[in-house]
Amino acid sequence: MAIEPPVIVPAVQTFKLTRTYGAMIALNALDLTVNKGDLFGFIGSNGAGKTTTLRILATFLTPSGGTAKVLGHDVVQDADAVRHVIGYMPDFFGVYKDMEVTEYLDFFGACYKIPSAQREKTVNDVLELVGLTEKRGALIGALSRGMQQRLGLARVLIHDPQLLLLDEPASGLDPRARIEMMAILQELQRLGKTIIISSHILSELQTLCNRVAIIEKGKLIYSGPVDGARTQVGAGHVYWVRVVDDSPRAIEILKAREEVLEANAVDGQIKLTLASQDTDPSFIADVIVKSGFKLTGLWEDELGLEEVFLRVTKGETQ
Amino acid sequence: MNASAVILREMRAEARRPFTYWSRVLAGGILLFAATAVMQGDLGTGVGIFGALNTLLFLSIWIIVPLLTADCISRERREGTLGLLFLTPLRAPSIIMAKGLVHGLRGASYLLTALPAIIIPFLLGGVSPSDLGRAALLNFSAVVLALSAGLLASTFSIRWSRAVLTSALLSGSLAVALPAWHCWLLQSAVDRLEIQWMLLTGFGGKWSVGTPGALIAAAQVSMASVTFFILVVFLAFFSTPFL
Numbered sequence: 001m002a003i004e005p006p007v008i009v010p011a012v013q014t015f016k017l018t019r020t021y022g023a024m025i026a027l028n029a030l031d032l033t034v035n036k037g038d039l040f041g042f043i044g045s046n047g048a049g050k051t052t053t054l055r056i057l058a059t060f061l062t063p064s065g066g067t068a069k070v071l072g073h074d075v076v077q078d079a080d081a082v083r084h085v086i087g088y089m090p091d092f093f094g095v096y097k098d099m100e101v102t103e104y105l106d107f108f109g110a111c112y113k114i115p116s117a118q119r120e121k122t123v124n125d126v127l128e129l130v131g132l133t134e135k136r137g138a139l140i141g142a143l144s145r146g147m148q149q150r151l152g153l154a155r156v157l158i159h160d161p162q163l164l165l166l167d168e169p170a171s172g173l174d175p176r177a178r179i180e181m182m183a184i185l186q187e188l189q190r191l192g193k194t195i196i197i198s199s200h201i202l203s204e205l206q207t208l209c210n211r212v213a214i215i216e217k218g219k220l221i222y223s224g225p226v227d228g229a230r231t232q233v234g235a236g237h238v239y240w241v242r243v244v245d246d247s248p249r250a251i252e253i254l255k256a257r258e259e260v261l262e263a264n265a266v267d268g269q270i271k272l273t274l275a276s277q278d279t280d281p282s283f284i285a286d287v288i289v290k291s292g293f294k295l296t297g298l299w300e301d302e303l304g305l306e307e308v309f310l311r312v313t314k315g316e317t318q
Numbered sequence: 319m320n321a322s323a324v325i326l327r328e329m330r331a332e333a334r335r336p337f338t339y340w341s342r343v344l345a346g347g348i349l350l351f352a353a354t355a356v357m358q359g360d361l362g363t364g365v366g367i368f369g370a371l372n373t374l375l376f377l378s379i380w381i382i383v384p385l386l387t388a389d390c391i392s393r394e395r396r397e398g399t400l401g402l403l404f405l406t407p408l409r410a411p412s413i414i415m416a417k418g419l420v421h422g423l424r425g426a427s428y429l430l431t432a433l434p435a436i437i438i439p440f441l442l443g444g445v446s447p448s449d450l451g452r453a454a455l456l457n458f459s460a461v462v463l464a465l466s467a468g469l470l471a472s473t474f475s476i477r478w479s480r481a482v483l484t485s486a487l488l489s490g491s492l493a494v495a496l497p498a499w500h501c502w503l504l505q506s507a508v509d510r511l512e513i514q515w516m517l518l519t520g521f522g523g524k525w526s527v528g529t530p531g532a533l534i535a536a537a538q539v540s541m542a543s544v545t546f547f548i549l550v551v552f553l554a555f556f557s558t559p560f561l
Contacts, residue, residue, distance in 0.1 A: 060401065083405055094398035098331045110323035111406035155402070 009072045011036045011163050011194040012057060018065035019052050019218075026052045028218035029066065034196060034211070036162075039189045041209035041226075042198040043309055049218040050198040051091060054165045057196075058088035071162060087156030091167040091198075095148055097141030101132060104140055104151065105158055112159040126154040130184055146177030153184065164188065166197045170204070182208050206305035216313045229308045237277045241270040242297035243288060253291050259283060269297075320408055324416035328390075332424060345382070346431030349374065353435040364442035365449070371439065372453045375432050379460040380493040383425040384485035387468025390417045391554075392481040414554045418469055418547065425461045448533050455536035456500065459543035463492045466543075466550040473554040496539065503535035 012034035019027040027049045034040045044050045055061040056068055059079040067074060073081040096104055102123055109119040127133045130150040135143060140151065149169060156164060166185075170178045182204055189195055199205055205212060206226060213223040222229050243250050251270055254263045262273040272284065281300070288295045332338050349371065356370045391414070394400035403413060439445050471485035 058405065060404075080407070083407075086405075088405055090398070090401070092398055093402060094394070096327070096331065096399060098334050099327070103327075103330065107323055107327050108402075108406065110326075111320065111403065111408050113320060113407060159406075 009036075010034060010069075011038065012068070012070055012196065014053075014057075014066065014068040016066035017053070017056065017063055017068050019049075019056060019061065020064045026218050027056075027063070030215070030218065030220050032213060032220060032223060034194065036194050037189070037192060038194055038196075038211050039185065039209045040194070040196045041202075041205035041212040041305075042196055042215065043202060043205065043212055043305070044198075044215040045313065048215045050215060051167055052218075053215070054088070054167050054196065054198060055090075057082075058086060058090075058165050059083055060088070084159070085161055086163045086165055087159070087161035088165045089152050089156045089167060089169055091171065093152055095140045095151065097139070099140055100136075101127070101138055101140060101143070101151060102136045105154055108155050108158050114159065122158060122160075126157045129157065129187065130154045131180065144177075146173045146180070149173060149177070149181065150184070153181075157188075162194060164193055164195045164197075166195065168198055168200070170199060170201060178204065202305040202309055212305070214309060214312055221312050226305060229305070229312070237274040237279070238301035239272045239274070239281055239284060240297070240299050240301060241272055241284060241288065241295070242268075243270070244294040244296055246293070250288060250291065250293050253287060254284070257283070257287060271301075321412040321416035321419075324403075324408065324413055325420055328417060328420035329423075332420065338424070342427060342431050345378070345428050346434065349432045349435040353438050357438070364439040364444035366439075367442060368436070368439035368445045368449065368453075371432070371435055372457070375429070375436070376453075376457060376460055377493075378428070379425065379457060380464050380489050382428055383421070383461055383464035384468040384471070384489040385482065386424050387417075387421045387465055388471050388475075388481040388485035389478050390421060391469065391472040392475040392478065395476050396478075410554055411551050414469055414473070414551045418465055418551070421468065422461060422465050425465065429457065429461070451533050452536040455533070455540045456496070459496060459536075459540045460493070462540075462543040462547050463496060464489045466547045467492055469554065470550050496543075499542075500535055500539045503538055 010033050014030050014032045017027055017030040042050050056063050059075050059082050070082045071085050075082050105123040106119055130153050132150055170181050211225055214221040251263045254260050259279045261275040264271050285298055352374050356367050467488035468485045472481050475481035
């Protein structure tokens with residue numbers, strides 16, 4: 001008897017997910033799949049529909065049309081089960097400033113019905129994970145913004161959810177706090193959590209996320225690996241060349257090749273655009289060396305996520 | 319229902335507010351001052367002083383309790399903490415019941431500050447157990463209804479000013495309705511409007527009207543008040559916007 005392969009349930013799957021506010025369409029038939037274990041970046045301009053999507057997945061909003069499933073549970077039909085497996089951190093959230101850090105987490109642990117004998121250990125574990133152990137007795141109102149964000153993350157983790165929905169978790173944080181937040185997220189992914197993170201800081205998502213979705217005016221523009229986004233916008237056929245002396249002549253030689261679409265001097269280096277993405281770039285080194293130049297550098301242009309985002313979107317908001 | 323976590327949190331938060339303590343001292347001080355003033359007046363009998371003080375207490379409940387409660391849910395909505403509670407297995411009735419209980423206890427603690435002043439008429443004599451029972455039941459009803467008014471106003475408001483104004487209007491209406499209904503229940507020979515006026519003014523020992531069935535009527539009012547509170551909890555459950 002043949003063994004059937006196990007059915008892999010995606011962490012998140014939406015089908016034609018739509019949300020309207022009167023005449024305004026905030027989400028327009030969004031089809032999105034997030035696999036388990038992904039650290040998934042959700043990118044879009046203000047008003048693109050990111051927060052609406054996250055709020056629907058967190059069961060805070062009901063969709064006007066379509067369906068959304070979180071770890072196999074429908075967000076409308078089975079909202080309680082969804083809430084049990086997710087941890088949602090909104091872009092704006094309040095904290096009880098009159099509570100101490102451990103009291104706050106213990107309170108949410110109690111709300112999630114974690115037995116009191118287990119709560120102390122759970123609170124200690126999440127505090128250690130987000131690096132707030134030293135602040136355990138501090139009043140929340142006395143914490144910095146960055147620490148409050150970390151506390152928010154600790155709250156999200158208190159019931160050990162499988163999926164984290166983080167809406168702009170690094171907004172308003174200073175660079176150090178942002179870097180620390182990103183490190184925590186990587187650690188969480190390593191621990192097996194699936195994370196969906198929306199952020200405006202694309203350079204950080206680029207190194208953090210294994211997959212991204214780009215959304216504009218409620219419509220999905222791209223969803224897949226970060227490299228795939230680069231390929232989609234035609235990246236990968238721009239190279240940089242550095243030679244010793246006489247780079248104008250080297251540019252002339254390169255321009256004469258049919259594989260080269262464009263060659264320019266930029267900041268003492270040569271920016272080379274190839275006519276086709278499929279061209280083997282090894283000819284560049286051959287040509288340079290055989291022409292008697294000393295080649296000191298040849299590398300592919302790393303198109304950043306910001307550039308990809310700008311190319312695939314039109315800057316339209318609702 | 320998983321309200322115990324919210325009850326603990328609310329009690330802890332209230333215990334940390336300096337206002338909680340000095341307002342109690344202030345309330346107790348005002349009643350003691352009133353007691354002294356009343357005793358220097360013409361109401362020399364225990365019943366008369368009891369009536370005057372109890373009326374002051376009764377009217378204070380309608381002012382203090384809604385004020386204490388009016389912002390308890392609206393503030394959470396304003397500050398973005400209510401939505402986080404709804405992500406947990408907590409549901410609206412648990413949250414409202416918990417807040418109602420804690421703020422009811424706060425209201426009761428203000429009643430306790432009145433005890434030293436209320437004891438004075440007992441020492442002077444003339445106050446019957448029936449008078450005491452009726453006063454206790456009506457004050458309890460007032461606390462429950464004023465609490466309901468505050469919770470209801472808080473549930474449907476976001477801004478502090480609107481919550482306070484709505485609760486003041488609701489509690490004002492209930493403050494008139496409660497004695498009116500109590501008097502209607504009395505079914506006595508005494509003119510109903512006259513009794514209602516007596517309850518609201520309280521002077522001259524009119525809390526002790528000696529009407530048969532007064533205690534039973536007060537008990538009925540209390541039960542109805544609790545029912546009203548439960549209805550408010552369920553109304554809030556169906557009406558609380560999710561965030």
